[in-house]
Amino acid sequence: MRKSSGFVQVRELLFTAVPVVALLAVAFWLAWKLVPAPPPNTLVIGAATPGSPYHEAAKRYAEFFQGSGVKLVVRETRGSLDNLSLLKDERSGVDAAFLQGGLAGADDAQVLQSVGRIFFEPVWIFERAEATPISRLADLKGKRVIVGPSGSGTEAVALRLLASSGVTRDNATLVNAELPTYPETLEANGADAGFLVLAPEARTVKRLFDSPHARLVSLAQADAYAQRFPFLSRIELKQGVVDFARNVPGVDSQVLSTTAAVVTRKDLHPALVNLLTQAVIHVHAQPRVGPSGENALLHRAGVFPLAEDQEFSLSPDAQRVYKSGPPFLQRYMPFYWAVVVDRFVVFLVPALGILVPTLRFAPTLYTWRVRRRIIYWYKELKKVEAGITPSPTDVARAAGEVERIEEAVNRIPVPLAFANQLYDLRQHIDVVRRRLNVLKATPEDA
Structure with missing residues (x-):
């Protein structure tokens, strides 16, 4: 019993659809594998103590x-040193952090990347105002020098600079102390000088500038240090730039400075x-002005953030933001939805590349x-026709x-x-049959 044409059509469609659907399923699975994983919904940033410039920037x-x-x-x-340690520890949960310049080693640059430098962090050196002014780090031999808290970024940079100037624990008294105690220590004659690496808006820096017992050291060799240490630059503080009314500093002063970086794994x-x-660009590209409209100390609009780094490679993703701004979709929709659409597009492009030719092939x-x-x-009919001879035996077989x-x-x-193709085949069968009938009717010796 012949099956109906409708049943046959459905069956053929199914036999065609099954391999096509299987192929598409594999294709979509492969396309999905190309889609990057969605970003986590939290990012942890190491930001020093509350009230510090790092912490304030992180809050913004x-x-x-x-x-x-x-x-x-x-x-x-x-x-900074704690931040560096946390970043290198995969189990710490810290994804990004603020780092002071001059702390990273070659191995650190293998696992960390920068998203930009965000502000100056001068290497402030204050001395007792009652003492004879010094102008070179070598002048600190034989003196009592505060080098910051033990294990701090200030200590790391201070010891590095002092050692390069021939000042060591063998020929000077190097004291570890917390930064907020500097003004009182100098006032009480507990030290002759002290290093601290902090942004100019840090409270301790302001207190030292306000203290009558502390004086900023101007380094005559500032350019030389900046030339030898790539993470340092020379900054000139003009007379009175900190406080016009009190004329602080009292003379033009040469200061060394690092730059703080935002670094990620x-x-x-x-x-x-x-x-x-x-976020870095949004926060640090904004002008920072005082109550009278003056620029914040050591801050000029357009200088920061810096899309360059002497210690770490700049992230390629950060480079694209600095060069071209936010991705196209994020200019018109919130970040989360832009990421969703972007992932969908990444999936859709290869999927369509497979879907379209597959559907055309079906x-x-x-x-x-x-x-x-x-x-x-x-083909079978053609073989029969090709084998026809006048022999009655061949005619009967055919x-x-x-x-x-x-x-x-x-x-x-x-x-x-x-169906038309089937009817054509039947007509051609009749053509061969008629030819055979003609041969049957013709005597073999005719």
């Missing part, structure tokens, strides 16, 4: 992150690096499956083959759309 970053779908968690730390999700860089496959049955019997072919063709299930 957190405000920028609001509404992005990502929460910036500000973690209190002991400072290299395995931080690119979208989070992108968002953090936007009708061809369907047609081939139907026509191959008809073509098979065309006639039997034709009957067999016709019987098989009558059982071929063909969708209605291809």
